[in-house]
Amino acid sequence: MTMGAAMLWGVAHLAVERRRSGLALMVAYVLMLAGVLTVVTAYSANLLSLAVQPRWLTVLTVALVAIALAWTGVIVWSFVLVRPPRSDRIGRFLTTTLTVALCALILAPTAYATRIAYLSRDVVNTLFPSSADSTPIMAHDPWNGAERVQFLLLGGDSAPGRPGVRTDSMTVASVDTATGATTLFGLPRNLQRVPLPHGPARSRFPFGFTGAGTDTPGLLNEIFQYAEDHPDVVPGVPKGRRGPALLKETIGGILGVPVQYHVLVDMKGFAELVDAMGGVRVTIKDPIVYGRNREGLLPPGTRRLSGEEALWYGRSRTDSDDYVRMGRQKCLLNAVVKQAEPMTVINSFERLATAAKRTISTDLPRDVLPAVVELSQKVKSAKVRSLSFVPPLIDTANPDWGLIRDTVSDSLRDRPSTKTVPTREQPATTPKPDNPINLDAACG
Structure with missing residues (x-):
């Protein structure tokens, strides 16, 4: 009874x-x-x-x-x-x-x-910061009337003897707020003489960012930490927000679109997230040597990587280059998203939550989170395209900023670019938004 x-x-x-x-x-x-x-x-x-x-x-x-x-x-x-x-x-x-x-x-x-x-x-x-610390949101319209919203996705890394964080992975996700259609714009870390936004930053570097001395060659991935170390280039912005603020404006200027929000993932902490979800399964096409003394090796094949192995998979440049690494990083993030199934998340939620608090930083305000979740559901069922501004499309030492902006504008209008680079620098394999990179195929 x-x-x-x-x-x-x-x-x-x-x-x-x-x-x-x-x-x-x-x-x-x-x-x-x-x-x-x-x-x-x-x-x-x-x-x-x-x-x-x-x-x-x-x-x-x-x-x-x-x-x-x-x-x-x-x-x-x-x-x-x-x-x-x-x-x-x-x-x-x-x-x-x-x-x-x-x-x-x-x-x-x-x-x-x-x-x-x-x-x-x-x-x-x-x-996530409270709304009082972020841009006001229009009632009933979290995107303030924008047809598209841009999220800057950053992978930050540090090294012994080199203080601060360098953003070695930089991707802007441009999302249609009505349909969820998304285009990913990948920027290489080694873009040089990057034009900074008008104001104190442009006044200090009128001909493009050249770094802080001989130890900093003046690459795009140094701008985040430079802003943190030099408050006068981003006046009125508190420590911890200066880097994202300047980098968002800088990359928005490069692409010709406003960048509203950023998410920064610390690559060392990323290993904790992978371990918390029980590893990540990827396909490795070519052997990947890693370690400061080449002591590690990820052999070809489909295998489950631990957090440390996944970290080296995404950061190793031994016997390869920045652009191969960019492709692997996209593949790794794609694999993590696909394999983070609800039961996996629930079973490891406490470890994931602890790792996330140590690993992720963002300026997405709490009030916009419900809209982001709703938008993410649209993205899952929409087409996602990818375009990376790497050689031969772009010469990183002497970038054609007009070509980059025109290519972005044309890709968001779903039409071919009206500008081209010289024939000798543009083979047929140059990635285009309507011929997206297959992340899994790019990684094997």
Whole structure:
């Protein structure tokens, strides 16, 4: 009878002729189930969006705890009503054990779900700035009327004896806010004499960025740390935000499109994320030598990489070059996204959450997260194209900035570029947005 009461509230009460309380419990049970089903069915499309809103995570936690406590209370109450007499020791022992097991069956998943909700809320509050610290968002329009929104995806790396972070991986994802159609623009780390935005930065480097001395050759990947080390080039911006602010404006100027948000992943911490999800499976086309003394080797074939191996897979340039590495980095990120399935994320959520807080930084405000989640669902079902501004399309030592902007503009309008580089520098294999790079094929 106690088990029956756990499945349908009020059964035990009716059995002992407590009809009013039994019927009241049944009605409460039906209303609770109806409420849960309504939320799941009517708001199923918005559940992911609710999961990135701290307020709703708090509501969910309180609701889960309330339901669990009410359920266990009904189970205990039902046991008290129908438990065997004291003289039946075996029967009382068995029913008591069953009652404890039923309560545990209700409370254990609730405790786990509450823990997940708490961690999710903590991650959201830690990683994403509050709206007061970010650009105001128009009511009912998180993209402020923009037809496309640009996200700058950065992979940061540091090395012994070299303070700070260099952004060796830089990709702008331009997403159509209506359809989710996305074009990825890859920029090599070694672009030289990059034009900086108007203001103090342009005044200091009127003919393009040339670095801070002989130890810095003046490449695109140095601008982030240069801004952090020189507050006067980004006046009024606090430490920790100067690098992203200048780099977003700089890359936006290079491409000719505004860059609204950035996400920076620390490549060393990236290994923690991979380990937390149990490794990542990739196909290696050619042997990859890694390590400062060439002590490591990733042989060809399809294999699951540990965090450290995945880190070297994405950063090694031994026996290759920057552009091969760019292709592998895209392949690695693609593999991680594909293999981060819901069950994998749930099973490793605590480790993933801890690693994410140490590894990721961004200026995406909390208020825009629901819209980002909604947009990501559109991106999954839309076409994603890729264009990398690497040789032979672009000479990194003497880039044609006009060609880059025109190519970006034409690709976002779905038409071929009206400008071309000299024939000797533009073979037929130059990647175009309408002939996207196959990330898996590029990596084997």
